[in-house]
Amino acid sequence: MFIDRARIFLKTGKGGDGCESFYFRKSMRYRRRDGGDGGKGGDVIIKTDANVHTLLDFYYRQHFKAESGKHGSSNLKKGKDGDNCIILVPPGTIIRDLETSCIIRDLNRENESVCVARGGKGGTGNDKNREATAGEPGKDKIVNLELKLIADVGLIGYPNAGKSSFLNAISDANSKVAHFPFTTLSPVLGVVSLPSEQRFVVADIPGIIKDAHKGKGLGIEFLRHIERTKLLLFLIDMAGVDGRDPCQDYKDLMNEVECYDRNLLQRPHLIVVNKMDLPEAKDNLKRFKKAVREDIFSISCETRAGIEKVVEALARILDAPSKTGDNVGIPR
Numbered sequence: 001m002f003i004d005r006a007r008i009f010l011k012t013g014k015g016g017d018g019c020e021s022f023y024f025r026k027s028m029r030y031r032r033r034d035g036g037d038g039g040k041g042g043d044v045i046i047k048t049d050a051n052v053h054t055l056l057d058f059y060y061r062q063h064f065k066a067e068s069g070k071h072g073s074s075n076l077k078k079g080k081d082g083d084n085c086i087i088l089v090p091p092g093t094i095i096r097d098l099e100t101s102c103i104i105r106d107l108n109r110e111n112e113s114v115c116v117a118r119g120g121k122g123g124t125g126n127d128k129n130r131e132a133t134a135g136e137p138g139k140d141k142i143v144n145l146e147l148k149l150i151a152d153v154g155l156i157g158y159p160n161a162g163k164s165s166f167l168n169a170i171s172d173a174n175s176k177v178a179h180f181p182f183t184t185l186s187p188v189l190g191v192v193s194l195p196s197e198q199r200f201v202v203a204d205i206p207g208i209i210k211d212a213h214k215g216k217g218l219g220i221e222f223l224r225h226i227e228r229t230k231l232l233l234f235l236i237d238m239a240g241v242d243g244r245d246p247c248q249d250y251k252d253l254m255n256e257v258e259c260y261d262r263n264l265l266q267r268p269h270l271i272v273v274n275k276m277d278l279p280e281a282k283d284n285l286k287r288f289k290k291a292v293r294e295d296i297f298s299i300s301c302e303t304r305a306g307i308e309k310v311v312e313a314l315a316r317i318l319d320a321p322s323k324t325g326d327n328v329g330i331p332r
């Protein structure tokens with residue numbers, strides 16, 4: 001199960017009460033105030049950890065509580081601060097306040113942390129002529145977590161187009177491949193390592209079909225995971241194995257991406273046509289080239305033909321200094 005959204009309830013620690021206490025000995029003329037301060041209530045902190053990959057843990061547990069501060073005591077003893085509650089999330093998690101809908105933080109890097117809810121202040125003890133006060137309550141919060149994977153390249157294609165086969169061919173990933181649609185039900189990341197020591201991450205997301213933006217198939221929710229990618233790779237089954245027209249597939253995919261977020265189409269992208277080992281693919285490609293006037297990379301994941309050229313192109317584009325809206329030499 002791949003959970004990429006969660007709602008969690010955060011309870012902060014209450015501040016410990018300040019102590020009201022007086023010290024007195026027979027030899028003293030006046031009693032002395034010696035009440036210590038209360039300890040601070042624990043905060044709730046959210047931190048990224050590279051070993052956490054999904055928000056699945058929050059499917060089982062939604063309530064988190066930091067420790068309250070201890071009360072102050074006589075002899076100016078300060079109460080102990082409450083322990084913070086630290087919640088681990090994968091890098092790429094966006095934290096949103098439920099009440100205001102504002103983004104509290106977009107945690108992109110490893111070991112990045114943010115204090116989401118502050119514990120209450122400890123009360124003051126009655127020393128130094130002050131009155132003892134009670135500890136303050138903390139600011140509890142309900143937050144929504146949303147995971148957007150961090151990858152350099154996002155694969156977009158119809159189900160069965162060969163996205164997982166392509167990812168497995170170029171990277172260390174082991175994404176499930178099968179001859180039926182919707183084999184991949186949750187995003188898979190693969191790391192491509194080149195002899196030049198350049199490395200980049202490719203995200204395989206579940207297939208998209210016409211009218212996915214209206215909820216058809218698995219919908220377009222998963223496109224969220226390519227929002228942060230630098231480059232989009234449209235993968236098209238040129239043999240039309242499932243009986244569709246590849247030119248129409250391309251138009252449908254573009255349309256679905258546009259419906260999700262039209263700015264995504266401003267991103268550099270590559271068009272890769274797959275299954276060129278099958279005889280139907282040759283004729284289809286001729287028509288496709290006339291209809292789609294862009295650079296096209298033809299490959300076969302079955303024979304591995306053309307795959308190296310695509311990897312070289314990806315590496316070149318990713319290596320180039322990025323300019324917003326730049327189409328990196330690929331005319332649209």
Ligand SMILES: Nc1nc2c(ncn2[C@@H]2O[C@H](COP(=O)(O)OP(=O)(O)OP(=O)(O)O)[C@@H](O)[C@H]2O)c(=O)[nH]1
Nearest residue numbers: 159160161162163164165178182183184207301302
């Ligand atoms: N002949 C041929 N078959 C291919 C090629 N690439 C993939 N296939 C086959 O196409 C089918 C689908 O491949 P997948 O890699 O699972 O496709 P996908 O796009 O990940 O599919 P979903 O996960 O369902 O979206 C499998 O039976 C593959 O063996 C190719 O280049 N040539």
Ligand SMILES: [Mg+2]
Nearest residue numbers: 163164183184
């Ligand atoms: Mg797949």
